[in-house]
Amino acid sequence: MEILVCVKRVPDTAENEIEVNKDGTDIERDDLVYSVNEWDNYAAEEAIQIRDNVGGTVTVLSVGGEDAEEVVRREMAMGADQGILLSDEAFTGSDGRGISEIIKAEVEKGKYDLILTGAQADDGAGQIGGMLAALLDWPYASLVNLIEIIDESKIKVGREIAGGNQEMSEIDLPCVLSIQTGINEPRYVGIRGIRKVASMEIPVHGTGDLSLSPDVIGKSGAKVKRLDYFVHDPGEGADILEGSIDEILDKLVEILKTKGGIK
Amino acid sequence: MAQTVFTYILHKDGKIDDTAFELISAAKKILPDAPVIAIAVGSGSELEAACNELSASYPEIWKIDDEALSYPNAEIIRGLLPRIIPQGSIVLVPHEHFGMDLSPGLSIKLDTSFLPDAVDFQGMEDGKLKAIREEYSGQVSTHVLCDIAQGSVITIRPGVFKADESKGESGTVVDKTADALKEGLPGQSRRFLEVVEAEVGDVDITKSEILISVGRGIEDEENLEMVNELAETMGGDVSCSRPIVDAKWMEKSRQVGTSGQTVKPKVYLALGISGSFQHMGGVKGAPYVIAVNKNPKAPIFQQADVGVVADILEFIPMLTDKVKEIKG
Ligand SMILES: Cc1cc2nc3c(=O)[nH]c(=O)nc-3n(C[C@H](O)[C@H](O)[C@H](O)COP(=O)(O)OP(=O)(O)OC[C@H]3O[C@@H](n4cnc5c(N)ncnc54)[C@H](O)[C@@H]3O)c2cc1C
Numbered sequence: 001m002e003i004l005v006c007v008k009r010v011p012d013t014a015e016n017e018i019e020v021n022k023d024g025t026d027i028e029r030d031d032l033v034y035s036v037n038e039w040d041n042y043a044a045e046e047a048i049q050i051r052d053n054v055g056g057t058v059t060v061l062s063v064g065g066e067d068a069e070e071v072v073r074r075e076m077a078m079g080a081d082q083g084i085l086l087s088d089e090a091f092t093g094s095d096g097r098g099i100s101e102i103i104k105a106e107v108e109k110g111k112y113d114l115i116l117t118g119a120q121a122d123d124g125a126g127q128i129g130g131m132l133a134a135l136l137d138w139p140y141a142s143l144v145n146l147i148e149i150i151d152e153s154k155i156k157v158g159r160e161i162a163g164g165n166q167e168m169s170e171i172d173l174p175c176v177l178s179i180q181t182g183i184n185e186p187r188y189v190g191i192r193g194i195r196k197v198a199s200m201e202i203p204v205h206g207t208g209d210l211s212l213s214p215d216v217i218g219k220s221g222a223k224v225k226r227l228d229y230f231v232h233d234p235g236e237g238a239d240i241l242e243g244s245i246d247e248i249l250d251k252l253v254e255i256l257k258t259k260g261g262i263k
Numbered sequence: 264m265a266q267t268v269f270t271y272i273l274h275k276d277g278k279i280d281d282t283a284f285e286l287i288s289a290a291k292k293i294l295p296d297a298p299v300i301a302i303a304v305g306s307g308s309e310l311e312a313a314c315n316e317l318s319a320s321y322p323e324i325w326k327i328d329d330e331a332l333s334y335p336n337a338e339i340i341r342g343l344l345p346r347i348i349p350q351g352s353i354v355l356v357p358h359e360h361f362g363m364d365l366s367p368g369l370s371i372k373l374d375t376s377f378l379p380d381a382v383d384f385q386g387m388e389d390g391k392l393k394a395i396r397e398e399y400s401g402q403v404s405t406h407v408l409c410d411i412a413q414g415s416v417i418t419i420r421p422g423v424f425k426a427d428e429s430k431g432e433s434g435t436v437v438d439k440t441a442d443a444l445k446e447g448l449p450g451q452s453r454r455f456l457e458v459v460e461a462e463v464g465d466v467d468i469t470k471s472e473i474l475i476s477v478g479r480g481i482e483d484e485e486n487l488e489m490v491n492e493l494a495e496t497m498g499g500d501v502s503c504s505r506p507i508v509d510a511k512w513m514e515k516s517r518q519v520g521t522s523g524q525t526v527k528p529k530v531y532l533a534l535g536i537s538g539s540f541q542h543m544g545g546v547k548g549a550p551y552v553i554a555v556n557k558n559p560k561a562p563i564f565q566q567a568d569v570g571v572v573a574d575i576l577e578f579i580p581m582l583t584d585k586v587k588e589i590k591g
């Protein structure tokens with residue numbers, strides 16, 4: 001099975017408190033720790049496990065600046081066979097459609113049976129997988145939390161739906177799936193693993209290598225544009241308990257008693 | 264021609280989802296004067312019941328009725344809708360499990376812009392729709408401009424728009440089945456098999472009055488011990504956010520949220536939980552929410568009644584001792 005995994009480099013929210021910069025044009029990027037989008041690790045792990053079971057190759061792809069190479073390499077250290085970086089000045093400012101068009105152009109140069117994306121990334125859009133599938137005219141399933149390979153032409157997938165229930169379907173290959181967290185336990189990647197793939201070549205493809213219409217990519221092609229960042233007015237937020245730790249504990253226990261929080 | 268706003272209706276067992284009314288409010292904020300038409304897809308008497316209920320709030324309902332649609336398979340519906348939705352329309356879909364499956368691809372099929380997970384709208388600016396979204400699980404918000412001139416598919420976060428149930432309509436149901444199906448049934452490459460129901464756990468947290476809920480801030484599986492002790496001392500049950508279940512530290516049946524359980528306790532104590540809408544979407548019945556988080560800007564503090572800025576690893580044992588003390 002030839003599998004493509006799409007990964008995005010994002011600020012690591014477990015390591016950083018995300019703050020808006022002074023003029024609201026961006027988040028505060030100094031000292032940010034970046035990593036691969038949480039969902040994408042599950043997608044890469046799933047791809048590697050499928051390959052290990054049925055054979056084939058896993059290719060990892062990212063659209064981004066030069067820095068995005070590090071996340072591609074990290075997933076190669078997990079066990080992906082090869083990586084591709086799609087990078088070009090002209091890609092900057094693309095909206096979800098634009099990113100999907102760029103990935104589609106690369107997909108058409110190869111021959112893939114299965115494309116995995118994460119369910120969502122840092123901006124909570126959850127759009128790339130579904131758009132890519134529609135652009136390719138391939139079937140799609142989102143929020144996938146189970147994959148079983150039936151044969152070369154079809155697989156069984158479980159989708160997470162409300163209430164912890166699971167929707168089972170059969171889906172024909174090639175297809176695109178967006179992967180939900182919890183589908184597997186992504187393996188740990190240590191420094192040694194990264195070192196092992198340090199010298200592997202990661203080709204960089206840009207507009208010259210891909211057949212892309214300029215009207216759908218970059219800032220000028222974007223129909224959806226972010227204007228600014230701001231912090232939601234915490235006006236009616238929680239009453240924050242202040243004082244010494246003993247005072248806070250006293251107040252809290254008092255509240256718990258009156259609200260029925262202690263039995 | 265004026266743009267029409269279509270709302271996609273979720274319904275189950277003949278009952279329509281609350282989002283059906285929230286989408287009306289969202290539609291009115293996007294284009295106050297545009298006609299709003301509900302689209303309901305399904306089959307037989309269940310669809311009929313849903314349409315009946317809709318007709319009290321919507322002037323017009325378009326239905327697609329076919330046996331093959333008795334379970335909402337997004338792959339099929341994504342193929343059907345472009346056959347009936349006029350070019351340039353705005354389509355609103357709830358941003359939940361089905362909407363996330365249907366919508367991004369639908370925008371491609373309709374060749375419109377796509378705006379995911381909108382939480383508010385602020386009218387038009389430079390001929391474009393100005394919307395508010397959140398990023399980084401709600402840690403920051405953004406204004407975005409979305410070009411809707413050639414139509415748009417917009418997913419709406421459930422629960423943020425007030426339900427518009429201004430009754431009094433006696434809406435007409437228009438049967439669009441023939442138009443939708445005249446070229447046959449699309450989406451056959453994804454075939455629905457069954458729904459596997461969630462496993463029932465040892466404790467039914469949906470019945471708990473006091474929930475001590477723990478999130479990624481607990482850092483380590485071993486630290487769950489102190490949470491259990493606190494819960495026992497308070498006389499409550501332990502629940503959790505999704506990362507705890509993903510890590511297999513607790514059973515899925517303990518997960519609170521849109522893809523877990525919907526709980527209705529009296530008191531909800533959130534420990535090291537950031538407060539994503541998918542988590543808080545499972546906290547219903549207006550409980551008294553107490554949040555403990557080391558980040559004073561964590562979104563959970565916007566939703567809690569009372570907050571404590573502290574490291575839970577230090578705070579939990581101290582709270583346990585204090586509760587023990589007053590219980591004597
Ligand atoms: C379709 C879909 C469905 C989903 N369904 C659910 C669902 O049902 N339930 C659910 O919970 N999530 C769900 N999620 C995931 C959700 O988006 C969030 O990723 C998740 O809720 C985050 O969990 P958390 O708050 O525990 O972790 P985080 O967002 O990582 O937050 C951890 C918090 O702990 C704080 N913290 C860290 N260390 C400490 C410490 N020592 N002391 C005090 N505070 C500390 C941090 O400041 C942070 O605020 C879903 C996602 C998707 C895409």
Ligand SMILES: Nc1ncnc2c1ncn2[C@@H]1O[C@H](COP(=O)(O)O)[C@@H](O)[C@H]1O
Binds near residue numbers: 008129
């Ligand atoms: N710049 C990117 N490069 C590669 N894949 C991406 C990129 N942006 C998003 N994706 C993929 O799309 C998924 C969903 O992201 P999004 O639609 O942006 O929420 C991610 O988990 C990735 O798999």
